[in-house]
Amino acid sequence: MNADFIEALDELEKERGISSGILIEAIEAALISAYKRNFNSAQNVRVEIDRLSGSIHVYARKTVVETPRDPRLEMSLDAAMDISASYRLGDIVEVEVTPREFGRIAAQTAKQVVTQRIREAERGIIYNAYADMEEDIVSGVITRQDGRYSYVDLERTEALLAVSEQIPSEKLELGDRVRAYILRVEKTTKGPQILLSRIHPGLLRRLLELEVPEIYEGVVEVKSVAREAGSRSKVAVYSHNADVDPIGACVGPKGMRIQSIVTELRGEKIDVIEWSNDPAIYVASALSPAKVVDVEVHESEKVARVIVPDHQLSLAIGKEGQNARLAAKLTGWKIDIKSESQVGRSSSVFSDLERDAFLRE
Incomplete structure (x- = not known):
């Protein structure tokens, strides 16, 4: 390797964001294994790549002892002092053992390491980019x-x-x-x-944020989303500005904003209702398009008993119970729907017996 190789690593750092210093350290570590594998060496070695010239040096690391038992790993104090008079027992002496033919092996190893690290870095960059987009x-x-x-x-x-x-x-x-x-x-x-996912409620929430400027800007807030993908969804919205109609903002001029989302979701019907911190009002709105006569809420059990006109009962429940089911998901309340004639046969709007039976369902 030479100075051109170091320049190439610097260019790689600029283009791919992979630190040339980290790459060189990885190549040095790989070259230690390559040296031991190709030269049948059991020595304790260190490989150093010159950061300017790109030249490679292999150093055998030997411990200074009184009586060496393994010359590959140890060196006598006399031999160490021939190198430098400053060495003492227990010091580590480094002796260069770079083989002549090591350049070819080093070039192959460096290529493998760089290729692997580029691949790992690219995967890491992609992972971090999309992990932030969850x-x-x-x-x-x-x-x-x-x-x-x-x-x-x-x-x-x-x-x-x-x-x-x-x-x-x-x-x-x-x-x-x-x-x-x-x-x-x-x-x-x-x-x-x-x-x-194309069925997650979060898709509808994010589409609303993209399509409705008032939601993106935080003037209108999406409080809750309940969705049965491909069929029907309900969205509860709230305006932090009394002058902004949250439902109108979502629907848009001539319904263009909501229609754009409906098209994206392959014709899925979307009911937009106004959120309220009053559970009775919120539950009644959630059952739209059905009209509600009365709502009796029981905070402790999170249960709402809803009364609707006789002709609105099937609309409130919806096909196969869909409207009531979505309203319950949207509000977080368990909803029991009765018609006026059904309630009229009972002495109480919501008797203890009925409530207990409802909670056991």
Whole structure:
């Protein structure tokens, strides 16, 4: 190796951000193994690469003792003092033992080390970049598929979108560009593994942040998201500015903002409701589009009993219970829905017997 090699390492540091000093230390460590392997040496050696010229020197390290038993590892005090009168028993003497033909071996070893370290550094850079993006969304192109995954090219690396994390109603094809939520980033022996999702509620939350300036700026806050991907979602929003309508901000002029998100999510219906710190109001809003007559809340059990007009009962519950289920997820309250005629047959709006039976369900 020579000065050109050192310059190449310096260029590598500038272009790839890999410290030339760390690379040289790694090459030195690898050269020790290469020396012992190629020259059948059991010596304790140190390899030094000159940081300016690139020249390589191998030094055998020997301990100064009174009576050497192994000349490969020990040296007598008299022999040490022939080198320098300052040596004493127990000191370490370094004697250069660089083989003539070591240059070729050193060049091969250095190439292997640099290649490996570049690969490791690139993997580390990619891992750190995407680990910082967990719970964010990325955009990529589907390049291949198998029975378990769609593989998404993110330009710098490839991510995995499991079939179970795809919207049930969508059929992704090769070449499709998709946006997905980063579930997690894992370190593996083959580099970082990035796992994506199209069904996570966080995808809808992040799409709203990107599409609605008031949310991005913090004027409107997304308080909660409940989602059944590909079918229906509910979003609770709150405005920190009394002059800004949180629902209107999310829907946008002529519904353009929310429609953009609906299109991205393959037609998924999105109900935007206003969050309230009053549980009764919040639960009633969460059951939209159904109209609610009354809500009785029981804080200790986190249970809400909701009364709706008879003709609104099926709407409040939703197809296969979806509307009620999403409202419960959104609010964190267990919701029992009754029609006015059902409540009319009871002497109490929410009897102890009914409540106990409801809690046992």
